[in-house]
Amino acid sequence: MNSADLHSKAQSLVKLRHESGINRAISDSLLIAWRNLIRLSRTPAVIVSVLLFPILFFSGFLLAFERLMSFQGIDYVQYLVPIITLQAMFFTAMGSAVTLAKDIKTGMLQRCRAMPISRAAVLGGLILAYLVRAIAATIILLTFAHLYGFRFQTSFIAILCYLVLTLLFTTTAVAGYAVFALVLRQPDLVNSLLIVPYAPLLLLSTGFSPVENFPQWLQPIVQVQPVSHTAAALRALVNGTELLVPLFWSLVWLIGLLIAFSLIAVRLYQRVS
């Protein structure tokens, strides 16, 4: 090839393999999601545990607290399902953090960074794949809860809203855990610290027990945090109680955090080495 040929070949490649734009971001994310789903489908132990854990927690909490809560006038099956749903979404997001940390370690992320693919695709592909897993986990949990007598007291639309809000929560959680993995990087470290964001957010929420049951000084924190609002909104969608306020704060939190986490994750991704 002479230099003029080379030059025009280079130009046409640069044009063909551009990496910016929303279309690029979507198609590259879909490809990476496909790859993540293949990986997921080949790790049966993970699938089983992720789908079974929520059921175990649901049964466990029910056995421990159902009678206690009934003294407070709470139908605990109806109260508990939303927070167990969010717990399952946390598990899903933790799985995504482990996958991402492995990809950093094997150099897969490094390879993606040197390829002309959308800078958002690794995060996008992670979220999409884990949303598929989230849908499966939610459906299994709701089906199981149904056997315990759990019922939506509302409409079909409310059920759809329940799913959509759950998936929004998952999206934010996966983005948050992506930041977590991109900061810590070592798979072992990521694995052993997974519980750090999860435990306080889940346990210090109004998901398992109403705010009055917490010590006075803790109540403001318990009330204001995103998991409490999201669980409350989901409960409202289940039981037909006051929806707008918790839904509003839940959306503010989840969308705000999602934007922040995504921007940070994409920036961190560009520095992985």
Next chain:
Amino acid sequence: MVQAKGLKKSFGNMVALRGIDLAVPAGSVLGVLGPNGAGKTTTINCLTTLLKPDAGWAAIAGYDVVKQPAAVRALIGVTGQFAAVDEELTARENLILFGRLLRLSARQAAHRATELLEQFDLIEASKRRVKEFSGGMRRRLDLAASIVAEPLVLFLDEPTTGLDPRSRRQLWDMVRALQARGITILLTTQYLEEADELADRIVVIDRGTVIAEGTADDLKDRVGGTFCELELADPKDEMQVRQLLADLGDLQGRGSTLTLPAPDGVATLSEVVQRVSATGIVLADISLRRPSLDDVFFALTGHATGDEAS
């Protein structure tokens, strides 16, 4: 095709690159030779947009690596130091994934995957997951993945480090085949032999600076080329052997171990064997020793590789 001028990079107060200059003309192979920690990977990372140099300038086909990183990524293929392919996927799935990401259609990607699996001798393993692969197979797959969509420039970071000799030769053949197709290649290595086999020109780097540049022959001449080492069963034969071989070159050493420059390699060695055995002198051992990176280093810098004193 690839140009770099005065590339500098530090990590904290660890200076990795102190001003690297290099150029790779289109269609040629440049070998970047240096010991562990010399700055080879850092150089490749700067050229492939993975790291931003602190100072200096570099371009691929005229596109600035800092100002137009997306354009640079469209033109290059990179095989990193540690084979980065997906362990859970099969060889074929890996190639299809990278092909699709590089804008091949589903059908093109499938076709290309088959082609590459054949070319890289992986067809029998194509349905197996990569985690079952040997080191050599992984490297080959990694290389195949880097050229799914033919790049203009291919970067190979220590492509054969840790491979057995057979896999190494196999990989060399593949690199030669890529060069024959007109791909410009920049490869790093710790082995002079590898640079010698593959590279048109060699740049030797040490502690982040270029300390020598030239063809493999240039470098070997600076070291003195291949030597024939002979060990006498009886040290008393030394004088006789010296006389016997005097016309072949400058005989070094004393006692039972003698070294002779062997520009003709095996031919020199067999000449020595014939002459010596004709006189009935017994050799305990005889071998050819080619200059290694260590010898080149010693000749160029006066210190051994990895020797931290400066």
